[in-house]
Structures are given as C-alpha cells and as structure tokens.
Amino acid sequence: MADATTTTADRRRPGGRSARVRAQVLDAVRAELTENGHEGLTVEGVATRAGVHRTTVYRRWRDVGGLLVDVIDAAGEIDWQPPDTGSLRGDLTALNEEIQESLLVRPSLALALMAASFHSEQAARAQTRLWDERYAQCEIVVERAVERGELPARHTDARSLLVAATAPVYHHLVLQRAEPDPRLPERSAVAAVRAAAAGAFSAD
C-alpha cells in the first residue's frame, strides 16, 4: 500500500507524506460519499477534491472499490472505546444512542457505507470485518457485567447478546426507515439484558 511517489525518507517516517496523502484522500472519499452517495464516487472526483494527482490515487487504491475498502478499514483504525457507565443496561443504552446518532446525522457516513456495500463485494467484505472488530471491542461490556455479577459467570455468548441489543436500532433506522424513536436505544438494551438474565444467550 506504500505510494510509489513517496520518498524513502517519507516512508520511514510514520505520519509522513504517505500518511498525509492517505488522510487527504480518505477525507475526500468521505465527503464525496456523504454528498453524492457511492454512485457519484469517482477516482477523478476524489483526486480533485483531495488536491492530489489522480495517478497517485490510481496507483495506491486502483479504483472506487479500493477507496471504499480503505475508508471502511480506516473507520476500524480510530481509537474507539465502548461506553463504560457502570451497568450493562447503561452501557448498552449508551452504545445504542451512539449508533442511533451516527445513523441520524445528515449526511450519515455510516449509512452511505452500508449503501455502498450493497454494490461492491470488496466493500461488503470490509464492512463485515469492521462489524466483527466493533462487536469484538464491545465484548468487554459483557465481561464487565459478568464481573459485576449482573450476568451468570459462564454461558453468555457476548456477540449474540450485543447483536440482540443493537440490531433493532439498525433495523428501525436503516431497513424499516421508520421515524426515529427516542426510547428505542434504551428499550432495546433493556430487552437484551432481560433475555440475557433469563439465559437466552447461552454459549452452548
């Protein structure tokens, strides 16, 4: 992935020209995506907006699919931490509120990336990896709940619990396209906590 136009000195230095070019290009991809959707995304448009030569973009990212994958991968690189409120219910509610906000902000990059991944197999695979990473990062929320004695010590499949808690928020806003429901983040969190307490996500 090193840019062939990058000098050796730049390559040695993290955060050098190569990193700067990537940041500029990915910012441009995000802006183009949220303004025009993935149908409006072109290597030329991205290069112009980023102020870099289009051959730089072609060389490093090859095509629109490559740009989409890198912008999704970059989302996985940010230093995100799941909420830590002191209770499972509080953590899952805060997580759902964060999700709801990312889907309601206009333009929504999260929505644009989901839409794009319907049309690019490469982007879809990158999205799957990003979901996996995010849910893996969230498992600490379940581990802390077990430590606090809020859940039985074993036999809770963290991923199933996290998906049950969060899926209704995505379902409501992304698929059903329903009016936002300010109570949904908490209701969905509470339902998952109760199901978990009743042993619904047993790992076996």
Added chain:
Amino acid sequence: MADATTTTADRRRPGGRSARVRAQVLDAVRAELTENGHEGLTVEGVATRAGVHRTTVYRRWRDVGGLLVDVIDAAGEIDWQPPDTGSLRGDLTALNEEIQESLLVRPSLALALMAASFHSEQAARAQTRLWDERYAQCEIVVERAVERGELPARHTDARSLLVAATAPVYHHLVLQRAEPDPRLPERSAVAAVRAAAAGAFSAD
C-alpha cells in the same frame, strides 16, 4: 392508476387487460432488479422485457421510482399469513426461517428492494409501509401466545417483540453480510420469547 390505453370494457373487468399489463410489467421489474440491481433498472428495459410499449409504462408508472414503489406495494398485496405452529417460539422461529430463506435465495428480490430503497425516497417510503403491514400481520402471533397463556395477558407491545425476534436475522445477513448461521432463526426467536416472558416489551 388506470392505464389510459385500456378500453372501457377492460377497465370494468377486474383482472382484465390493465391487471395483465401490470402483472407483466411488475414481473419484468422484478427480473431486471434481481439481475442488474436498481442501477440497471430503466423504463425502456422494463418495457422491452414485459413486451409492452414504453409509453404505456411512462403513462402508468412515470419513472423508475414509480415502478419500484408499485413492485413494493405489490409485495404487500400477496396473500401472506404468518406461521401458526402452536407456540410462540415455534411461530417466531418459522418466521425467521422464512426471512432467512428470502435473504439467502440468489438472486434475492428482498435484498434488491432494500438496496433500491437507499437510493429512492419514494421506494423507501413504500418499504416503510410494507414493513408496517407485515409486522401488523404478524401481531396475531403474539395475540395467540397471549391466548395460550404463554405471555402475560396485557402489557406486551407486539411490534417491539416482533422486531426484537426478527431484527438479528436481517442484521446478520443484510448489514453484517456474515456467513449464514443456521441456528440464528431459532436462537433469535428464543431470546425474544425469554425477554417477553421477563416483561421486556411492556406496552407502557
């Protein structure tokens, strides 16, 4: 919505020429959508495939957005009934299996319509109506569970329960794009039943 090329005799007769033209055109929309996605959908392509004159399509459906809306509306007109297996767990599992199947069949019309509704406000609104109708039709599943004494007599918000049961299946296959999990339909149904039994979907 009456086709101006339809004769008066045809219009009087339900299932006459107008209904036949609609059926042919919507079949063509479904075929084009599943083969080429909504980006490949054109009035010309639909007219050619349906074997009708394109002015007929323009007059009745106006544009690609109109065709999408009508194909989604038509999905709501089919005589669908939710499963009736004798238990809430059984009904929700069967429902989830039906959903999983519709999302895994290739090409999947359900997926193509969801993808299309990211790009057309009209189609998105039609999708919202279709979801509302479908979930309303499924409320009988919850009512039967209450009658059988599987759920407390009052205070279960049927829609919340139904969304909690089904959302993880859509989330897994449509958004996460994960490998199909043959146990997910039942696991997700069981989790929702346990949450409901624990009072998680109280209507107040």
